[in-house]
Amino acid sequence: MLSYTFKKTSILIKRTFHKSRILQIALITVLWFIAQEISLLTRMPIPGGVIGLVLVLALLYFDLLSIRSLALGAEWFLAEMLLFFIPAVPAVLNHQEFFGWTGLKILAIIIVGTMIVIIGTAIVVDFSFYKLEKQPQPENKQ
Amino acid sequence: MNFELFLHYRPWLMAAEVTLIWSFVTIGLYWLSKRFHRRYKKWWTTPIIITPILLIVITLLSHTNYNVYIRGTHWLMALLGPATVAFAIPIYRRRNIIVLYWKTLSIGVVFGSILSIASAWFLASAVGIDDTIRLSLLPRSISTPFAMVISGEIGGVPELTALFVILTGIFGASFGQLALYWLPLKSKLSMGASFGLAAHVAGSSKAYELDNEVGTIAALVMVLTGIFNVLIAPLLEAVLS
Numbered sequence: 001m002l003s004y005t006f007k008k009t010s011i012l013i014k015r016t017f018h019k020s021r022i023l024q025i026a027l028i029t030v031l032w033f034i035a036q037e038i039s040l041l042t043r044m045p046i047p048g049g050v051i052g053l054v055l056v057l058a059l060l061y062f063d064l065l066s067i068r069s070l071a072l073g074a075e076w077f078l079a080e081m082l083l084f085f086i087p088a089v090p091a092v093l094n095h096q097e098f099f100g101w102t103g104l105k106i107l108a109i110i111i112v113g114t115m116i117v118i119i120g121t122a123i124v125v126d127f128s129f130y131k132l133e134k135q136p137q138p139e140n141k142q
Numbered sequence: 143m144n145f146e147l148f149l150h151y152r153p154w155l156m157a158a159e160v161t162l163i164w165s166f167v168t169i170g171l172y173w174l175s176k177r178f179h180r181r182y183k184k185w186w187t188t189p190i191i192i193t194p195i196l197l198i199v200i201t202l203l204s205h206t207n208y209n210v211y212i213r214g215t216h217w218l219m220a221l222l223g224p225a226t227v228a229f230a231i232p233i234y235r236r237r238n239i240i241v242l243y244w245k246t247l248s249i250g251v252v253f254g255s256i257l258s259i260a261s262a263w264f265l266a267s268a269v270g271i272d273d274t275i276r277l278s279l280l281p282r283s284i285s286t287p288f289a290m291v292i293s294g295e296i297g298g299v300p301e302l303t304a305l306f307v308i309l310t311g312i313f314g315a316s317f318g319q320l321a322l323y324w325l326p327l328k329s330k331l332s333m334g335a336s337f338g339l340a341a342h343v344a345g346s347s348k349a350y351e352l353d354n355e356v357g358t359i360a361a362l363v364m365v366l367t368g369i370f371n372v373l374i375a376p377l378l379e380a381v382l383s
Contacts, residue, residue, distance in 0.1 A: 025224075028224045028227050028228055029221075029224045031224075031227055032223045032224040032226075032227045035227065036223065045291050045295070045372050045375070046291075046369070046372060047223070047226075047287030047288055047291060047368075048223055048287070049222065049223040049224070049225070049226030049227055049287055050226060050287070050288070050365060050368060050369065052223070052224070052226065052227035052230075053226055053227050053229055053230045053233075053365060054230075055227075056227055056230035056231075056234075057230050057233065057234055060230065060231075060234045061234070067231060067234065067235070070228075070230075070231055071231055073228070074228035074229075074230070074231035074232075075231075077221070077224060077225040077227075077228035078225070078228055078229070078232070078347065078350060081222075081225050081343055081344075081347045082172075082189050082190045082344065082347060083168075083169065083172045083189075083218060083221075084218055084219055084221045084222045084225060085190060085219075085222070085308055085311065085312075085343070085344065086168060086172060086189075086190065086193050086194055086197065086218070087168060087211070087212060087215040087216070087218050087219050088219060088286075088304055088305060088308045089194035089197070089198070089305075089308055089309075089312075090194060090197050090198050090201055090208050090211060090212075091208055091212070091301070091304070091305050092198070092305065093198065093201065093202070093207075093208045094208045094209070095302075095305075102271065102275075105269045105270075105271055106271065106275065106279070106306070107309070108265075108269065109262060109265040109266055109269065109271070109279060110279075110282065110306060110309050110310050110313060111313055111317075112261075112265055113258070113261040113262050113265050113279075113282070113283075113310075114283070114310050114313050114314045114317065114340050114341065115317065115321065116257065116261045117254060117257050117258045117261060117283055117314075117336070117339060117340040118314060118317070118318050118321050118322070118336045118337075118340040118341075119321055119325065119336075120253070120254070120257045121250055121253065121254035121257065121332075121335055121336040121339045121340065122321075122322060122325055122327055122332045122333065122335070122336040123325070123327075123332070124249065124250060124253045124254075125246055125249070125250040125329070125331055125332040125335040125336070126327050126328060126329050126331075126332035128245070128246040128249045128250070129243070129246050129329045129331050129332060130328075130329070132245050132246055132249075133242070133243055133245065133246055
């Protein structure tokens, strides 16, 4: 009887989790928090977010966590990601020296450098894709 | 509980006010600019360009110090952590891509990382920028948490690096689409790899908008690049000094 009740409750919890975006967001945040603690305790130079990512991949791989109890929450985090970056940008106000010649130089380095990286990486990966990989599937072509 | 004492504890109240007001302003502006972007689809209407500009104008007009602003909105930036964790889901769904194309992916990560560091170094040396800024510029193309760790390790200023990382992301995400449109590329692998490598999370998020698979590859390459860079940081430090 007791085990029956336990089973029923666990199914109920699972179902609620699969439907609720807020619970999933909370779960992802808790997992990140645990990973952050692991990162601090072991003094690894790897940020908590990445340890959390590997942790979740392992949990999914070993079937300890179903993808349905994270998918909605993850979707939200990925869709609203830009918001989390925005508070860092007004930091330029703390650096008066950037509103001038130095700022323009830095901007130029970032723009030209990023263009070089985008174009260079794209060309090398495209080349390697057609030279090294055995069977480029039709759906990978555009 | 002594409610009167609680009310007169000013630092707590001020922190709460700052958090409430600036979080509300930031989220509100973000929400409005998202709606605006949906209406007028232009590259310059994207929330990551419009919202910070409006925020800077508002903080300047209200004579708010950035240190006060960031105290109120720091929790939003902290959400980048769980957002990184969230990338596990698309990566897990498309894990066959790693198995299939591990060779090309590793070539892309190694080549792109070296290109990114080298281009920053040579460009900064060419225009003549002082050493701390130059070092802070090196890890600009990887996601913020990694970049700040590396920047501190090689002798840069982590806070400056965070700013450069964001600027790179904004530019890479906006320019990436244009560049990849001009280049005669055929594989989704190369589009995803360059978005993820050059513009980290911002690039991956943009890539998701374009195509689910390109976004997944971008996220994957971003994470791999971050890990690769952390691993080669001691080597980089030895080369630089």
